[in-house]
Amino acid sequence: MLSIQRLGIDVVGGCNLRCVGCPNSTLGRKIRFMPLKTFRKCMKHVDVKRVNVLKLYNFGELLLYPDLKGLMKEVDRLPWKCDVEISTNGSIVSREKLTDLIKPRLIDTFGISADGDGSELGFESTRPPAKWSNFLDFLGVVKEVRAEYHPKMKVVLKLIGEESKLSWLCLAEEYGFKCLFMNRRNVPDSVAYKPYVSSSRACKHVESTRNRLYVDWDGKVVPCCCHPRAHVFGDLTKEKYSKILNGPARRRFVHMDRRKHPICGKCGVK
Secondary structure: OOEEEEEEEOOEEOOOOOOOOOOHHHHOOOOEEOOHHHHHHHHHOOOOOEEEEEEOOOOOOHHHOOOHHHHHHHHHOOOOOOEEEEEEOOOOOOHHHHHHHHOOOOOOEEEEEEOOOOOHHHHHHHOOOOOHHHHHHHHHHHHHHHHHHOOOOEEEEEEEOOOOHHHHHHHHHHHOOEEEEEOOOOOOOOOOOOOOOOOOOOOHHHHOOOOEEEEOOOOEEEOOOOOOOOOOOEEOOOOOHHHHHOOHHHHHHHHOOHHHOOOHHHOOOO
């Protein structure tokens, strides 16, 4: 049977921020939620023996989800053991929501995305309409809830670029978190996008020998974590993963001339 190296599923479609490096900055998608019954159906159709990492996000803000407690119960019922990772933009300061996520002790890695140079001005200018003071409050609540319910959970500040790296490292140390510095991605439909022409070959997300699965809020299978809906390979609410993986839509996508695709042909991610 197959295994999946990374499964990213957007239980929330859309976001409350418009970060300049993200397609959400211009697409302005209406925020939608994946019903728990849809999540359950999608997971049943993941016909593999193993999933290494389950990411409960792709392009949506997880803390907007109305029933996080119910979502974590569904995660606890999954047929395969895996590392569970979440990511949030750190803008929704809610002890109740964070407790619903952290208390069950199912999350292995709690990611908090950030941008800028580690200053109020740099942060707020890259992640409107986020507020720096709100972000710091969020870090404090996460620290407290983690200490109370799940001290072994890894908390990582996921930082775009390496501007003022020392400032971020000092901030992370103050709260007992780690830092992960990531390269900036040149992604179509983002405010910060710079014109780019890709190569003719498909990108690493579909070429990789490590199977990856990305699912939108309505169960549609999409190519990657670089754009919320560059293409659609199938519907995980109706088809098994193995069928979609080997299906005609994905096969045509892998073998196409990428430069002719309206989104992937402009994407700076290789």
